[in-house]
Amino acid sequence: MKDFPLYRFGVFSLALRLPSTMTQAEIKLCSLLLQEHFGEIVEKIGVHLIRTGSQPLRVIAHDTGTSLDQVKKALCVLIQHNLVSYQVHKRGVVEYEAQCSRVLRMLRYPRYIYTTKTLYSDTGELIVEELLLNGKLTMSAVVKKVADRLTETMEDGKTMDYAEVSNTFVRLADTHFVQRCPSVPTTENSDPGPPPPAPTLVINEKDMYLVPKLSLIGKGKRRRSSDEDAAGEPKAKRPKHTTDNKEPIPDDGIYWQANLDRFHQHFRDQAIVSAVANRMDQTSSEIVRTMLRMSEITTSSSAPFTQPLSSNEIFRSLPVGYNISKQVLDQYLTLLADDPLEFVGKSGDSGGGMYVINLHKALASLATATLESVVQERFGSRCARIFRLVLQKKHLEQKQVEDFAMIPAKEAKDMLYKMLSENFMSLQEIPKTPDHAPSRTFYLYTVNILSAARMLLHRCYKSIANLIERRQFETKENKRLLEKSQRVEAIIASMQATGAEEAQLQEIEEMITAPERQQLETLKRNVNKDGASLCCPG
């Protein structure tokens, strides 16, 4: 694969189904994420649950040394954001369990939001953002918040209608990007016994994307500027609550959340389509994209291949702009099916030829390509050659590696050991005699793709944790300078608003000396770099 981008580490977590135990690095990363998003108390409780597995309330309070009250608050926040789940065990004990991998998904929030922006523009973007920020919300709450936010950005006098936001919400639900949360089952009161200590939430498959029939009428409200104009009002005085949120909510009890699996499916499809585009051409990638789009709802996200699609169906579903003839389409499909990478397979001949996309094979190929790319960038192209060789031949002795790769013995040995020590390769022992004597044992180099991929993913998480710590350190070190520059900016902005002279503005700007400015630039660059590298995984 030519020029396969280096950053598709998210592909690994799509391809691998990791068990729920976490490594130290992952726990550290979870701790940093929870702390940044929810504060230290929630972080303490969350990390404790990740480390120890499922526990009841009192044990958590006792083990972490926090008051019962605080534990309850923290658990509420975590449950609201789908990071912790609960279950009633025998003897009526309720135990709480952390969803470790879900905590790590918080890294991808910007990507989810940006993806929705590309698909459903600003309205969709804000809907998903509100759902991610709040964990669970009713549809009416989402629509109101998003309408208000959009109205803020519009010109004076214009407002966003609730109906438009509702429409986008319905579209998101139809394409499964948002889904209903499990809710309390509506049982008749035939149960005479006391209510269970914790409700068991259920959701019916067919109700998951069912939008309630609401007639949301209204327009977004702008935050009234009169609140800010009241002169002399100290900020300490809290504004009294507006009483318009006392109306009965029509869809109370029906909560919605973002469907992360659907986003992952979308990322997977994106990765496959761009891989095909890189390897072949634009038209083949469009064909593959069409096939994936047709299978969006019919194929589950963990299936090894899509439902078979006939060539006729594909022809009918091609995007409107594409006018290739049926024969050309058939040629392309044959070409795709014959490709050694086996992204597309032919499963039958009816309907002009039945084709499937081999999802698992495609992901495995992408993972392998990423591994090759990493080896090349880390150790050089000769190492990469050896790596690809061992991948191809499965098991090789050291002598054989030297011969096949045409690399001098000393260098080959050095490179093999380097890759071995970094766990990209492993050794397979094949003893000739039952006593496993080293002089009479074959040592074969081999690449175990699954374990190498897992190792790489773990390394990524470790790097992210390091980057976050570094960013926090840099920000803390330069806190004084940052605050000063913020104050200066605020002063300049307010002076510009009141129409100050150029000379005055110049004077204010000079409050920050040149070396300080340089320091600020460096800081901004470093913090951005940390942030940018954090955006890459997944």
Added chain:
Amino acid sequence: MAGNKGRGRAAYTFNIEAVGFSKGEKLPDVVLKPPPLFPDTDYKPVPLKTGEGEEYMLALKQELRETMKRMPYFIETPEERQDIERYSKRYMKVYKEEWIPAGPKPKKAKDAGKGTSLTNTADVLKKIEELEKRDDGEKSDEENEDKEGSKEKSKEGDDDDDDDAAEQEEYDEEEQEEENDYINSYFEDGDDFGADSDDNMDEATY
């Protein structure tokens, strides 16, 4: 015992050629210390991916970080009481909505909580009135400070507080506090602050 080729001569238990060293070749030096913490790399990392999408996501990330801190889900750790109550702290408090998770609340706890918070503030208000009647300006100022501290404590203690009632009280109290900032009790009629010193003006002022 059969393996002893000669006294003092090094003999490997395995075929040295299998590992890649020819016979008699100088082996590499023994490493006596752990590898350096930040070794030099021959191959520098590839530059980061930049583009419109990545920049947008970066901006989003920074925004999200800031927004999260202002959400009601971000639970602040209660700070320790500082020795001196700083004036500016009052104005740097961030306004956060109190978030109560949806769902049936145990009625008992709610009533008890409501009760205690109201009795707290009711008690405190009564005290204030009494003290004001006594025309003891300086003391009431201190009372205000203490009351503010205890209000914060009681707020943290109660989970299911009724926001509106509490906020009403605080609103009124703070208004009263505003008036007491400039300790206008100094010049109230009942006090002897100014009068006394003027009366006993035997010594000259310097």
